[in-house]
Amino acid sequence: MKKIKWLLLGLLALSGLSCKMVDQISDTASELLEGDLVARVGNHRLHRKELESYIPAGVSPEDSAALAASYINAWAQNLLLLDMAEEQLSDAEKDVSQELEEYRRTLLKYRYEQRYINQRLDTLVTDGEMERFHKDHPDKFKLDRPVAKARYMVIPADSRNLKTLRKKMSSEDDSEVLEADSIAFTAAIKYVDSSDTWMDVLTIAQDLGTDYRTLMGSVKNAFAEVKDDSGNLKIAYFVELVPAGSPAPLEFCQDRVRDIILSNRKHDLETRLEQDLLKDAFRNRKFVIY
16 A cells, blocks of 8 residues: 555656646545556556555665656657557458467468477487587688687786786696786786687777777787786787688687587478478479479
């Protein structure tokens, strides 16, 4: 009861009614609260249960009022437009039987196709299949931006560990790479080792808090280095770097490769269904061309 009171009061406050109209409606608020009816548009009724189901539990009275006002206004506008269409359109214009039948047919065909595909689709895509498809269709996976396997950090430019970290983070010796991670734990503001995972270089730049083009413009001997206004260095060491315009590494686009293979299988099943239906219909004399 208390919740509905807030909803009605909020609706009055938000609907922009005149003071006189607000007074008139306020006089009948108690009557509305006693019953199930919340609003009416012509012969349409909005009941309390429907309105309450739209209001999430736990919201404040003020938020409940705002949501109620939005819902009731949208409900009324929709029905007013519908009633106007019923009044103004001719019988021919209101006859939607053909459109409904076309929609029904489309929906039935779609549902049957989905059932047919779901019953027959092999969703297992092997590594070998992905490798072959990726190799045979390089143009499908051209990169818009470079991707890299990298180690990167943010570190004060005057850090006494800077030279050591730069050397160890670019080493091919696993023990030195581990040492870099250990030193960076206390010496660096941020240190990330993504040398086993392909990343969009834009993501690396954003994680470093610098501009992508500025970072890439500073690349020299696999290192990119940018100094910020606070005296910190943003340093990235690219273990591997694939430039824009090249095919993306399979590891980077593996999910997309799998999706394309599955999509092609679905298309093949749809084509087979259509062809089989025609063949069977011809054979059984169900489909005859005169």
